[in-house]
Amino acid sequence: MTEFEYAPALESTSILNLQSDYKLFINGTYTAAKAGKRFTTVNPSTGEAIASISYAELDDVNSAVAAARAAYTKVWGKMPAAERGKYLFRIARLLQERAREFAVLETLDNGKPIRESRDTDIPLAAAHFFYHAGWADKLDYAGLGTNPKPLGVVGQIIPWNFPLLMLAWKVAPALAAGNTVVLKPAETTPLTALLFAEVCQQAGLPAGVVNIVTGDGVTGSYLVNHPDVDKIAFTGSTAVGKAIARAVADTKKSVTLELGGKAANIVYDDAAIDEAVEGIVNGIFFNQGHVCCAGSRLLVQENVQDEVIEKLKRRMALIRVGNPLDKNTDLGAINSAEQLARITELTNTGDAEGAERWSAPCDLPSKGYWYAPTIFTGVSQTHRIAREEIFGPVLSVLTFRTPAEAVEKANNTPYGLSAGVWSEKGSKVLWTASKLRAGVIWTNTFNKFDPTSPFGGFKESGWGREGGRHGLAAYLKGGKN
Amino acid sequence: MITDFSESSLKNFLKTLPPVDQVGAEARAAMLATRSIKTASKTWAIDTAISMVDLTTLEGADTPGKVRALCAKAVRPDATDPSVPSVGAVCVYNDMVKIAREHLDSIGGKHVPVAAVSTAFPSGRASFAVKRQDTLDALENGAAEIDMVIDRGAFLSGRIGEVFDEIRAIKDLCGNKAHLKVILETGELVTLDNVRKASYLGMLAGGDFIKTSTGKVAPAATAPVVLVMLEAVRDFHAATGKRIGVKPAGGIRTTKDAIKQLVLVNETAGPEWLNPQMFRIGASALLNDLLLQRMKMRDGHYASPQYVTLD
């Protein structure tokens, strides 16, 4: 008997042209923050600093908005739609050309496995630009009447879990609809956004159409409160989403929010069990569980619980945790010390409240931020780990007896972003989907994204959709949230 | 696991097997194909793959000369490098078994078994008497392994009992003298659900190995098919304690293909299957590509087909 060990298969970082200091991107050029304040971005798999980043204060945000407004009024707002589209096509193709470089940079800054950056994040980001490029001169067909108008200047705040992809989800439709943009990347993952600015330059995008202001939540609040911003698009925590909703309440700003979730992944007894196990694993361990739509609650039909859990544990033992730059790594680093602390706190309450913890045996590196893939069985609805978003590689397992009970438990949450349904019976899968109060329902699959497919949540998971014709509407006058 | 092997009992049992979702199975196989096997792991994988090859010639034009050359290659694949392992077996038609066995014995190849295709290979369209004789001929001439084909016509028309009984009968003929590989011909079964069901029939009827294909029909040993068969042997072992082997055959031409198969085995059935007793690869052209890659690992530069023998 032999163990087939996979020798290290590291993706090289030599493709990167890393700098030690990065500036803001305003009005088509890289420009330092006026007050000169900086912060550091860290490689979460080692805890080591990668580079120093400019911190945008109110003054810088003002400059960025002013640049976006000028570009909108004088250039972008006047440009024939087909020409706008061609810029977006250029951006899409450039992202495809520089895909490897972006994937390596994303893994370095975020901690996610290179396989995921390479095979999921970057290709989807390029596809998002390509899809929206084709809408720019077809807005008459978006279902909003002829010649719908853009909103103007859009402020966009994105999270750290899919940095470049979230940038694409925000920037592509905004530009396709004729708006200009000020984007604030997440504090811990600014690098691919700053590299994207280079792509804008290579594409010849007119100055001021895309502006990037790096900073933290305070920087974001400057954008939210800026009087000359017509719309705010935010993806992040539900708590901050609510704060934004309050902040803009007495303004005319339109808002779209894409917030948290606690999705149920429902496995019926007539599911394709092996594929369902893959779907459970993908649902909660893809991207280290740092996914708003993660299948973080497994609702398994009680009569197949033992079989499913046994197969799940066996499958979890195959998850390779380690250096994100290794092409064979399945689970990378937790994005920050703060996030690791949150995961630890919540899982400790899982133990305290009486759920049973099982973690896949694995060697965690000594430096950096790491958490082993973990499941809790014997979880009930009242447990904190069944109600609160952990945003880590931790699955809570609950059971149900009937389809009605599955649906009731699945819906019993203030969130409503996504859900999974596993059964090979078509009528039942559609019945379940029709009853679930969630914006994205995956049947016999999970965590699938496409630029044509609208994404967004019911209830406290947010306002509005991104992707597809529905997502486009949010960036046009007459389009609703 | 069932013990009543009547047709109605078998049919009911097959109905209880969980279905396979094709999209999900293909996604799992595709993910495993992204594994990057380098340096020491690659060297190990190449040598392991060589030792698992069932070096095959199954042509109407096969002659004693062709079979002897194949046997020589099987024992010492690279004349210039004695560290290269012998292959797992030599696979021929049953009227070539005697020639193969005698020649192998005369060139220091006693450790290389001869596998014979049988039961009216490849189509399986003949009376049971013919299939029985086919098998007996092979066994009498020294075959240590029998690669039989199931009756796909019977399977697809619902005569599950016939499929089962035939496998059972051939296994009885093999007894302790030979191990039985059951060829499902997955390309003709088409759906992954059928592959799962046929796998169980092969295992329940006493097969020692389940094998994907005859190599005469495409598609043959695709990754999702092999995945489903590996899941079957894994689950069968969990339920009964018995380990059944798996042999993909057909369409595995490059070292990359072979290594993908080993990864599938490693992360589905498990490392207990990573040896020639539990996993074989039916191939002919593959061996030379394995040798070329082995040379590259050894020498540090790309090799040329001129430096391996045609047979």
Added chain:
Amino acid sequence: MNRIDVMKTYKLYINGAFPRSESGRVYELKDAKGAFIANPCWASRKDLRDSVVAARAAFSGWSKATAYNRGQVLYRIAEVMQGRASQFADEIEAQEGITTKQALVQVEESIDLMVWYAGWTDKISSLSGANNPVAGSFYNFTIPEAIGVVGAFIEGKPSLISLIASVGSIIASGNTAVVIASEKFPLTAITFAEVCATSDVPAGVINILTGKTPELVGWMGSHMDVDAVDASGLSSKQLTELKIAGADNLKRIHSFKSVKSPDRILAFVEHKTVWQTIGV
């Protein structure tokens, strides 16, 4: 002494390759001033037959490709056309007797038109797909699907725009095309074929024949393995002839006035409606 140019040979484009007509025939093409330009192939009914075989074989793969993939291929055609802009302009100028500037404008509009159609591949379902609220516990949805092999007769001037309007709209949804170029302006079509051959267009998706339109109308119309025809380039008499012949397999035959309309795409799709029960 002035350098002698290498004269270009213009061949047919069938199944990704460039054969001469099996009939061996060519016809003489003169420019607007009456000077000899080239001997384009004079395609026969057998070349048409071979093109339909190629288009049919290519249909399965092309219609099953993702909309994204098809969009990328159409966009790639535009990228390569852009690189060949001056070649197209020279040929258009020579054939159509217009100025260099006018020719270049036509080329640029044609490239932009291809980009426009490239952007439709993954948006057609937004236009004509639907979820239908039937009365009953059913999920009911309508999806547009490619028809199959679509023939096309291309109008005269402007030669490149007419060609793109036809080809782009036909293949966007997954159909494959058998294109009969304008008899008077064939060079544009063959240079475009060269673009297709270098743009990741799978063999057989686009087939382009040059020759005498009247000869091929009846054969296209009566071919039982052609599912539809874009007849924009035909005279009304030819159109009638095509429709009578096409009735045998109920070909979907359409002519268009506008070069830039999603109607040209929707004319060559079929709509499939699926019902699925909802229940436990």
